[in-house]
Amino acid sequence: MAADLAHHAVSVLPIKIALIGALGIGAQWLAWRLQRPAIVLMAIAGLIFGPLIGWMLTGQFWPDIIRNFLETIRLNPVEDFGDVYRPMIGLAVAIILFEGGLTLRFKDLGDATRAVNRMVFIAAPIVWVAGAAAAHYIVGLPLDIAIMVGGLFVVTGPTVIMPLLRQAHLKSKPANVLKWEGIVNDPLGALFAVGGFEFIRLTQTGDPLVLVFGKLIFAAVLGTVIGIISGIGLASAFRRGLIPEYLKAPIVLAWVLFIYALANALADETGLLAVTALGMTMANTKFASMVEFRRFKENIAIILVSGVFVILTATLTPEVLRDMFTNWRVGAFVLVMMIFIRPIAVMLSTLWSGLTWREALLIGWIQPRGVVAVAVAGLFAAELQALGRPEGAEFVPLAFALVFASVLAAGFTIGPVAKLLGQSEGGGHGVMIVGANPWTLGLAKALKDMDVRVTMADTNWRRLRGARLEGLSTFYGEVLSENADYTMDHSAFNHIITATPNDAYNALVCVEFAPELGRHRVFQVAGQDKDDADGDGIAFTSRGRTLSSRGRSFDALTRDWWSGWRFRSTKISENYTMDDFYENRGEEVDIILLKKADGSLEFLQPGGQTRITEGTLLSFCAASDTTDQPRGQGAKVSEGLSGPASPLPG
Structure with missing residues (x-):
């Protein structure tokens, strides 16, 4: 009987993998047609084929043929993928973060450099500290996990912000700051979360804090060095013509996965830092094959982003969803992050930066989180539970609640708020x-x-x-x-x-x-x-x-x-x-x-x-x-x- 069940699970797995791809890309296409945030439609797809169908299967009134069909198309990624679930999500997140690093070309910051620097070096730490305090005192998370949560939620997703900016026609200065803040903060928030997780993992050994911080600094330096050296090496190989054109995109993919695995083998959980540094190095290194990398981003990264988001949404259970919408602590945390922490951090960090108070207020309000926040939360939630920290399970519903609230708030209010603050071009005549x-x-x-x-x-x-x-x-x-x-x-x-x-x-x-x-x-x-x-x-x-x-x-x-x-x-x-x-x-x-x-x-x-x-x-x-x-x-x-x-x- 057990062998029959295992055989059935293996036989339907290709169907579920194909379904995940179809749902993710289908949601991206529908978002393009409707001009709506893709992240919302991907979430709806995951919820329907995950917890909703799971809830439907609890009923005993379905005919066998319908029950078998629902079981075949139901997504339960943790059970479907078994032991490969965690490493699969880890590899996907690594490629997504590499793509984020590859987008960051410092020379493209232009006039927004000063304001973006303040957003990164002043606003992001403020959001980190205040967000950790909110997660600890409002949600009740242990302090170490709260620090990891606060670090991740400094992100603002560029994949969500870009469509909003195109529709809202903001003036160039706030639009550029929002755009580049998202590009820079997306990998930065993930790296904050990596640092927080590493701290939790190292403290599990019982070592003194001095030794823990020493190991943490060593791992960060090692991951950064591996990423920079590997990026320079690959760019040099491209410049010297050592790699034919038709192999460049596949080699990039294989190289990212290899560096991720190598860094993790040398020091646990440094792979994400290494691939982010790899992407940033190649983005700022001059060579003639950047077009190949853009094609890589537009194909592989989009598929992975879509698939990962559908998978993580499908992992939510009806109990978790009910807790998201009925637990006042989750709602209070989201409101505090959106209404107080983010706007105050932006206002303080942009004083004397050349931004007016109206521009800073608009930037502080527009804060949609994206796929990276959910993907990293899903990865480390599983890792925390593997370490014997069941509180990590609360990471994912917090991330989803903040992503949904921030995306919907930004999507529905960016136009009216921009006009109210005089930061809209009014449609423009360009x-x-x-x-x-x-x-x-x-x-x-x-x-x-x-x-x-x-x-x-x-x-x-x-x-x-x-x-x-x-x-x-x-x-x-x-x-x-x-x-x-x-x-x-x-x-x-x-x-x-x-x-x-x-x-x-x-x-x-x-x-x-x-x-x-x-x-x-x-x-x-x-x-x-x-x-x-x-x-x-x-x-x-x-x-x-x-x-x-x-x-x-x-x-x-x-x-x-x-x-x-x-x-x-x-x-x-x-x-x-x-x-x-x-x-x-x-x-x-x-x-x-x-x-x-x-x-x-x-x-x-x-x-x-x-x-x-x-x-x-x-x-x-x-x-x-x-x-x-x-x-x-x-x-x-x-x-x-x-x-x-x-x-x-x-």
Whole structure:
């Protein structure tokens, strides 16, 4: 009988592994479609297929076929994976922390360096100490475990903060501080927890405190040195061409796992510190294969983050969930962390840092914890119980309660709080142009002359040279990469124009940014001229809106540019109406956008209709041998200015 049960468990394990992957990635996809925090949807998936189905199986009324199906899809990771559960979570957390370290490039901190330094070196220790006190006196945890809990909860998850920043359009300074604080604090909080766990483990031996602290310092130094040396060695191998391109990503993965295991073998629980140092070293070492690492992050790390979160959520039992929602101590701890400890720590640490009190208050309030907090809590909860400390079981529900509360609070309040404190761009009127070429550079200069913020993006540094010489803001890199989430200032634009020779790529960028900006704010140049259209192009539902009143293709725009067409702007007024404009310019003029009197932008489409009122500034492209000649003072406003919407040419 026991052999049959073991055989059944082994036979359904592949199904459960596949289900974990499907649930995690499915939750990520649904979060992208709904523009909601992925961490919430992953948690819901884990809760449904873990404790909820487990509770359903307690009923005796299910037919055998349904009971067998529910047992097959029910996730109970501790029993399903058995002895490999703890090392499996440890390896996954190691890769997640390596990914976090790989994101931290010190030169990218920019203007936020001073404030972020204070957040790391002043605010984080304050949160650690105060959080430990709250865990000890409110929740009732032993002091040593409370210190570990307080250390971990200094984190703010960048994977949660990035979508919030894209949706809220904060001003650049608070947005950059929140972004980089999350990137730096994510691995830092995990390392605080590692230090706390090591202290607990070493004190179990009964050694004097002096010896315990000596061992702790030695382990920290050893792990850091192993990580730095291994990172320099791997980067050097890449620079010298010792590793072929197709093996780079697999070798990175294998190297991270090897360093984690090696460091743990030399000194227990130093592996997480070593892989974090490894990632930070490689992020700040110059070599030509950083793209491979970004691909590594965007694939392996996302799969692991999704899977680990679903697994840890599924480990919660109905009793633990009930305790989370009914135990006043848990709720009080969460409220104290969110309402008092974090805001006070931020306000104190950012005094005389260049941040205003409004910026500091907003930063103090926005504090969503992410996957790292739950993953590390799940890992050390199991390790503590293995050490004979049953109090460690309370670590996971505390982490989940704080993650849920902080994510939901930030997600629902970041917009209103930012507007209340005057830290919102109000949607902004900036434009990002993807694809650097003579035509887009001319458009960018025209927008700049109209006092519109412009960012030019391209994957080729040389093509961005003209934009840099013009003093325009530039983004060098792939706008679709995860790296762009961390390094691109999403608050600088709320419109996007894609104008590369690749129509499919233009459409892909527009589809990617449409949920964030709204489909009415993503534009691309036409894939082909109307006269050449054959009906085989990309469907309009899978692309951005067509740019410009005449809807010219990239090739046509390029031909126009080299034949002498240039960008112009003119203001519509009582003395110079749209009739005057068309009389002087002719029907071939290509109107790109309108800047209205209130500062809002309207990009035109072929065959569209719009109301053009007095005070509107037009940007258009036309042959350079025509000029505007305003009429006399007695000219009347045309019907298109004050009457019904007027059709545009084309």
